[in-house]
Amino acid sequence: MAGNTFGQNFTITTFGESHGKAVGVILDGCPPLVEISVEEIQMELNRRRPGQSKVSTPRDEADAVEIYSGIFEGKTTGTPIMMMVFNKTQMSRDYDAVKDLFRPGHADFTYFSKYGIRDHRGGGRSSARETIGRVCAGAIAKKILAQSGIKIIAYVTQVGPHKAEKRDLSVIEDNIIRTCDLDASVKMEEYILEASEAGDSVGAIVEVVVEGVPVGVGEPVFDRLNALLAHAILSIPAVKGIEFGSGFEAALMRGSEHNDEVTKYGFLSNNAGGTLGGMASSQDIVFRFVVKPASSITVPKKGIDLYGNEKIVITEGRHDPCVAPRVVPVAEAMTAITVVDMIMADKASAKYFDKK
Amino acid sequence: MAGNTFGQNFTITTFGESHGKAVGVILDGCPPLVEISVEEIQMELNRRRPGQSKVSTPRDEADAVEIYSGIFEGKTTGTPIMMMVFNKTQMSRDYDAVKDLFRPGHADFTYFSKYGIRDHRGGGRSSARETIGRVCAGAIAKKILAQSGIKIIAYVTQVGPHKAEKRDLSVIEDNIIRTCDLDASVKMEEYILEASEAGDSVGAIVEVVVEGVPVGVGEPVFDRLNALLAHAILSIPAVKGIEFGSGFEAALMRGSEHNDEVTKYGFLSNNAGGTLGGMASSQDIVFRFVVKPASSITVPKKGIDLYGNEKIVITEGRHDPCVAPRVVPVAEAMTAITVVDMIMADKASAKYFDKK
Amino acid sequence: MAGNTFGQNFTITTFGESHGKAVGVILDGCPPLVEISVEEIQMELNRRRPGQSKVSTPRDEADAVEIYSGIFEGKTTGTPIMMMVFNKTQMSRDYDAVKDLFRPGHADFTYFSKYGIRDHRGGGRSSARETIGRVCAGAIAKKILAQSGIKIIAYVTQVGPHKAEKRDLSVIEDNIIRTCDLDASVKMEEYILEASEAGDSVGAIVEVVVEGVPVGVGEPVFDRLNALLAHAILSIPAVKGIEFGSGFEAALMRGSEHNDEVTKYGFLSNNAGGTLGGMASSQDIVFRFVVKPASSITVPKKGIDLYGNEKIVITEGRHDPCVAPRVVPVAEAMTAITVVDMIMADKASAKYFDKK
């Protein structure tokens, strides 16, 4: 596969460039008879859309999804579901200034090197706009999981030096940072706006919790649930690291601390982050990932152009000073898709074979 | 695929349980005419073998590899290469005590839940002994890469609180920790032995550097080079997190700091860790991962047995107090396999099509 | 994968139902810098469109293709190419009569059994309209092959009892049967029209020739070129058999007849059909496949409805009395896609590794 498909049984194939006609996805392998409305998908898409708050890009795009196949009278039919969003605001002129430039931190240089062709209108295929298709498919995955009592929630836990001190999951959609601590959200917002005014961007950390994954979901060895989640999350633009449970803190721990004890009432801790040997252990799946500060900034930086000339690059346009709040729904989508896919693998291969 | 295969063009499928007859691998898709000897493979295997030093398990197993197919007169033939190591020391009696127990931190519970069958003799399929096959295939991958001027090196940078302060790559194989700082190695060794005497284990951090990957290697969107490396590395037992370049530090950085500037002489920094948009940028690929303290300890811990009864569990046997030094060759192997696989994907699909 | 994707490196994923909004395809893994125009794709599509002649369905649909991604300024960019045709003529009322019926020879019964949901508007996903996406992707595959001197041509060799006696490939597009013998075409046409007037349909045989495939293309063992072509061709609706070279006649031959002798000037015969051990041998790849008579007929037949009641079924509507002429471009498309895919596999894995 050439990199634009994810999943083995529940598979998504995304298409589209930031400044082409449209971006979208084919979701294949979706079980039939899942009730889903275009509004449910749109609702998830609205959580990632540009222009939703003062900490996101001022580009105001409706990003209205249309369904082209695979859903009949409000239910999935088991056939491929194609969903697409037309690219309405194509202000390609913003990009004329960078036509010949390789913008620092962007994929311009590597895509050009790989493919030998330059679509200079924004990020093209490497744009985060590609994640629209993931969110559409993720909305259906989340619906499937919800019906099985599985819940996915993501939230920002750190922006620059400001950490969430509380884990109040009820407030996540009440603040534009999508953090789990309203007090921290104020500081985070100030920090982002300050950077934004300076034409700069900031990094952040996002945490994801998955409740209710059945014990044993996850395949052995290479397709451990955590390995596939790492693959899924690291495929999101700007993500530079992931850790499960105690994560990097485990370097400082001893086995006697890290091993999660079990009693007849369940686990006494969750240092493992919800998997043992790569399979769900009945605990919450818990992981965190870091989002680098967005590369599109107006702070002048040294770069080169297609001809090797040194240039000072300023990326004008309307960009996100902190992408984390908009990455939250994308991370939920990729997590949901991965978990559904792994449940399907478990159903295919495991001990339930003759119980059809 | 059921989880025991990794790679798309250059694929490994491992087999075997820790206390079965043998463990091994089929490497498929290996280019023909690669000169490789059994000694070169054995050399890599010796770096991961038990009993190699006082910080590894005292089990002394030769782990002698045999090649069954795919190599003729010292050269790969393009057909599947099957390599296998017989399990010589099968001290199953060590495991009688834990026959009915789910050992805390181990995969006993999840494997039993998934498959409904218990092979109580050690970790079975979830044992780190499975990684022998990876190291065999990795030896061939490293040989291929070396011929193209691509070099992979891994080393321990932290054990408990003790960090390597230097990056002296020439000393890595000169100290039993496989760290890049001889001074730090002394403290790390002491720290490990102290835990070992207490029947306990310790965590660590390993860094990997890949030099010379051609620009553009890595597929777009889901099969980013970093996403696949994350998948590969998180599939190694005991690994709980990974970060590229500046990694989690990026949360504290601004775009104006994190964006790697470029001049006609090259990049001025490597916060990205060697990829842009998921493709190799010509910089070194740099990542770190954390290894949890090994689960097999003799410190008593609360657990349950197959029947739900609470038990105090002590995992006797001869285990590693710190697995990091032996994980180093496994990480190199998985990295090499991933990079070869991605180069092959690049060769298949990219602009070189009509240049055969 | 859930069945709607074909190919390993050069992959197509089709979507859409006969009476939904649209049908289309994502082609992923297409090499960059292939010059292709919408007109070139449309030309292939016109060869399969309904209403093109009196032996095809009288439905007259323009089937105009639109390109949504992956092509920039007339060249492929290496990113996914989404192509789509809107379903213009949705005369769903034709299908009200068969709303509850399982039409004999159709997939109504099996799709309903598999998915538990009925989209009664025509064949839904099982409709041959699905092949539109294949033809679009095939047009690009054929362009790629043409640039490497590889040519694919398909033609009808038999309709009912009427066989082509000549192999005049220059006349194929000059007769509505797409046969290689103008004399035979007259009898074939009469035979089809006679069946058509009786509300019936007829079967046929199509032959495909591929010239210029480089020696060695095709993977060993399971992914033999002939095995993948069989997979590709048998995936076309209504195809019930395939044979390579001498095909079923080989049952009557001896090894001394069947073995193709070789001199320094090349092969003296082509009983093998162009492959040896599943890899291209430098001879033409030659195969034939059979197309069953179309299932949609107005001759009354016994069937049952959703409730198990016996019904006499007449499939009204505007259907093809012989699908072979329209299958010809679909077969060329699937063949081209398979050959490009196999060339890419060969490029990825073979001895050219270090010659990038």
Next chain:
Amino acid sequence: MAGNTFGQNFTITTFGESHGKAVGVILDGCPPLVEISVEEIQMELNRRRPGQSKVSTPRDEADAVEIYSGIFEGKTTGTPIMMMVFNKTQMSRDYDAVKDLFRPGHADFTYFSKYGIRDHRGGGRSSARETIGRVCAGAIAKKILAQSGIKIIAYVTQVGPHKAEKRDLSVIEDNIIRTCDLDASVKMEEYILEASEAGDSVGAIVEVVVEGVPVGVGEPVFDRLNALLAHAILSIPAVKGIEFGSGFEAALMRGSEHNDEVTKYGFLSNNAGGTLGGMASSQDIVFRFVVKPASSITVPKKGIDLYGNEKIVITEGRHDPCVAPRVVPVAEAMTAITVVDMIMADKASAKYFDKK
């Protein structure tokens, strides 16, 4: 994948060359708790072993299978099952005469062209000895199917001009031809022996019937059950064609004849061969395939050597004058593997999702 793996959920990866150390297979994705003994696997292997009768090669190899992983106390554990047969009779000297020759009808030329390396000791990887691994895995697949009431049976229906007139499935293992008509078996045997004495070989046709596949098994569009079976069967050495149900006869039929009528008591005919739209329809799956006359003959034929010189080639050695009787168990194995794989796909993706 590089061609040595088949299947998506229930996957086999074979390895080994005819004159290397061993040939074998890894079966991955096998459901756990399947009771299987080494004897059951050996029994299937004995049906394909050389030297079993006067119409097979006089090489007498025991082909004793050994199991290396994935089975514990007589049951599959859900982990990879590695099975291997050592190559005992390595009469490589037989091949010295053909060291530099490309034998007509063999894969010598194409393998050498693809890989640039020659293992002249017999067919190497292209030898039918590779199918040993398939038969081992097939034995487990057949056991799984038997437990679900699914039965696979294959038999020879034609050898040269001699056709089986009866379908007496009870006699198949009672005659060395493995045909379903004892009277015909006498003529077939004579015909084979006559060719054998002349140093020649003969072609044949084999029919396969699968009873009891649940309705709806088979994926839509590209992974139709018949398309995958065609892929599976055409991957067997010497197979040159396949047809389902009425097969090539369908060219002569009208829709009103070919459409299988249905009453409340079931189907009235089986022209479709057991699938509709590529999914099992509850009828028997019925297909036939043709086996070319074996290429290894002592009748002198024109060939060339590695240097392009013309040579007269006689393939000495001990070869099968008719491979069909030994292909029967291989065809059953590939069919069983495909059907189990498709049932698993159906379980993974279909409407049973929330019924785990």
